Amino acid sequence: VGLKCVRLEGGASVARAGGRGAGRCPETAARPAMAPFPAAVLKAQDDTTSGAIIECLKEDPTFIELAKRELEQIVQRDQEDADKLQAGVDQAIKAGVLPGDLTPPEYAQVNVLGKSADQVAEEIIAKLPKDGGCVLILVGLSGTGKGTTVDKMKAKLANATTWSNGNCFRALTLLAATHCEQEGKEGFDPECLTADNLGRWASMLEFGEFGGKFDIRINGLGIDAKVSEVANTLLKEPKVAKNIPTVANKTQGEVVKFAGAAVQKMGAAGTVVLLEGREQTLNFIPSPYRFCLTMSDTSVIGARRAAQRIGAAALSKLEDQADVTELVKASLRDVAAK
Template sequence: MSSKSISPVAVAVVAVGATIGLLLLSRRRTKAKNNESSTGGEGEVTYEVLSRQDASTSNAIIERFTSSSDFASLADREGSAILARDQEDAEKLQKGIDYAKEKGVIDPKFVPEEYISIDVLGKTPVEVADMILAKVNEEKKGSIVVLCGLSGTGKGTTVSTLKTKLESDGSGREVVSWSNGNIFRSVTLLAATWCEQQEDCEGFDKDKALTKENLASFMGMLEFGKFKDGKYDTCIRGLGLDLLVSEVQNTELKAPKVSKNIPTVAQVTQGEVILFAAEAVKKMGDDGIVVLLEGREQTVNYVRTPLRFILTLSDGSLIGKRRAAQRIMAAALEDVKESAWPGEIDLALEGQLKKMVAEGEK
């Protein structure tokens, strides 16, 4: 067997290359470690966890930055913004409710059934959904499930989880999610159409269109029941219109003349829409359907059901932390490849955190 000699120059090149490689690896590890130290991170976030973009991802990021002053600052800012928006929305809704009471549309002495409070601290959406399901399954037929709570308590995720579990439990029960949004859009479409048909209206005239008499007329043009293929739907019939909401919810109901005037119409139709929704969900519940209704207390109070749940969070700081983590994880996912190792993902998370903190300081 023959062997070839290796020149001293080749040995030197290999040695230098190996040394450089070790130095680069050492620098990358040191940089990642320094980043962990500066942000107070405790655990690592893998690509598999980051790509989920769900509660497990946000929890991992919150743990990663558990002692980070930058993350605490961002979370505090996000939490304050959420609470401010919730307060503003609540005040606007209450004005609409008070206006409806003054008009005599809704009973000012109405008292809803008591809410069942669930503290979501330390619970996954699946665990919260299971707690609600335990109550829902006590009902032998249809059920109306009302869910409310502040932003950041996981209402949307919980409703989605509930729907999936109910649809796959083998009971054969039909499950639907109800939203008042399309009813507000339907009334707005009617109001805008009415304005178009008036010779003395230039564009949308709220003072002429949104009178008590007109609103009562518009609501009378909406009917909830079984229509095409025996499916429940809302029919818009009047002013030359004959439409099913399910067929126009992404077309006519999203038209500019509707979208730009919804806020104006919603301010004066809270009572009418609330009562329409209450009757609609009752009809479905009586027909054996499980109806999931998510919203704010002011709007869901008028739906009669013992299955009323309010999600709370005993540690209010988590609302801001969750929102901050959600922003960071969404932005970081765009910065890394599927083959990224935890250290690279960590650098992406840290980079997005610093960027967001800096943006808030401008």
């Protein structure tokens, strides 16, 4: 099967296949009939579970149709996400927060078809520095296994950590909500999200080592706290939680800029920092270690997502059903009917 990586509008990647076999559901058509489905595999709820469910249902027309539907939904959602992120990036470039002359960086393509998450993780790890830290950036269409691969790499590397922009958005939202309170506003006022205010609030965030560990310090508007200390209190309050989407829509540039500096600092200190997500924002994070997970038969992406849904549904009924194979088949019917 020939592999070709195609860009969606906004930069999301999809692996398209050519040649025989493209569009068939799983890659396991030539395998013999499987043995009875082990309950332990269902309980694992990982890539081995998905693989076993695909093997079990690969000839079932209902499963093939469900997998096709799941793939279509994944591509549609990824395109919508790409468009939203690109709009935020364009806004940040217009405001001068992000550079407008960035040359899109190259990503090493990693075809995950027929490979376990462990194998994919090992393949990527082999291309990282043997000693010291670095920043690793992982992108790819939803369903290619980015999150699982990152989890596997984190478990295999003693000095690895993950980075999420979520707490940056929460911290900025806390500052925005606090500003509204101090201005006597009734509730949250989106009009406060001006370029000047956003720049001022972003300057109130500091990333560094505090008490021997890396953390984000929020220091401004009467607040002086470490994110790790208030992650489950201040940053979970309703005034923050319900306004994150509004603030995130306006602060893509500020957060990407902050994240870029933070992960560089961690990498220089000897940590392997793992970032997975979308190219639209991760393109602005400096790193030579960039990988794009692809699938030379994209139908498998839909099959994996369908299998994940079926596996979760089957697990919820496991105690009531001794025959796991029949339970999986029944769960397929339930999921397909929704």
